[in-house]
Amino acid sequence: QVQLQQWGAGLLKPSETLSLTCAVYGGSLGTDYWSWIRQPPGKGLEWIGEINHTGSTSYNPSLTGRVTMSVDTSKSHFSLRLTYVTAADTAIYYCAKGGPLGAGAYWGQGNLVSVSS
Amino acid sequence: DIVMTQSPLSLPVTLGQSASISCRSSQSLVYSDGDTHLNWFHQRPGQSPRRLIYMVSKRDSGVPDRFSGSGSGTEFTLKITRVEAEDVGVYYCMQSTHWPNSFGQGTRLEIK
Numbered sequence: 001q002v003q004l005q006q007w008g009a010g011l012l013k014p015s016e017t018l019s020l021t022c023a024v025y026g027g028s029l030g031t032d033y034w035s036w037i038r039q040p041p042g043k044g045l046e047w048i049g050e051i052n053h054t055g056s057t058s059y060n061p062s063l064t065g066r067v068t069m070s071v072d073t074s075k076s077h078f079s080l081r082l083t084y085v086t087a088a089d090t091a092i093y094y095c096a097k098g099g100p101l102g103a104g105a106y107w108g109q110g111n112l113v114s115v116s117s
Numbered sequence: 118d119i120v121m122t123q124s125p126l127s128l129p130v131t132l133g134q135s136a137s138i139s140c141r142s143s144q145s146l147v148y149s150d151g152d153t154h155l156n157w158f159h160q161r162p163g164q165s166p167r168r169l170i171y172m173v174s175k176r177d178s179g180v181p182d183r184f185s186g187s188g189s190g191t192e193f194t195l196k197i198t199r200v201e202a203e204d205v206g207v208y209y210c211m212q213s214t215h216w217p218n219s220f221g222q223g224t225r226l227e228i229k
Binding site: 035044045046047049058059060061062094098099100101103104105107108109110 | 118148152154156158165166167168171172177209211213214216217218219220221222223
């Protein structure tokens with residue numbers, strides 16, 4: 001049974017960089033895509049981007065320029081960096097399985113990231 | 118981007134009755150390989166979403182057969198028969214055919 005566990009800083013100031021990491025347990029990164037999704041408090045879900053084991057990425061155009069994803073296959077980890085955060089980036093951030101077929105099959109527990117001065 | 122539109126946004130249901138949620142996409146969700154990547158998720162308060170249905174009608178492991186998905190092209194439906202108390206929460210459709218993946222606004226199911 002694949003499980004995702006994620007971690008990272010939960011309180012940021014405007015213009016700082018959000019950094020989160022997700023570990024895949026019970027399996028490897030394999031050839032699958034792995035994603036980040038966010039959900040502002042009380043609102044809907046937004047797909048941020050995804051990455052595969054080779055480091056090939058796709059980002060949501062709404063965040064291109066601020067988002068970077070990376071992967072460490074030796075640790076079965078993948079990471080998210082979002083630069084120059086503002087209050088609008090306050091959300092619960094989830095890691096999840098990606099790809100057309102695997103999209104959302106597994107989810108991390110979520111991390112609330114708050115941006116406030 | 119593909120816009121996913123769900124209806125209704127609020128769905129009061131009596132225990133034991135059936136519920137149906139519609140989802141419409143702004144473009145066809147047929148992928149280049151002929152598959153249609155339309156998914157349904159359930160999110161309880163304070164929890165991560167859980168995928169129920171993928172490829173329009175395939176149930177994920179452990180999902181009760183009370184949940185069924187149907188549709189094609191741009192029109193899709195999630196049906197829940199014999200609604201139970203544990204079914205409350207928000208249901209989202211999501212397309213993973215076109216990048217970026219996109220979700221519907223969510224439908225909140227509550228027990229009358």
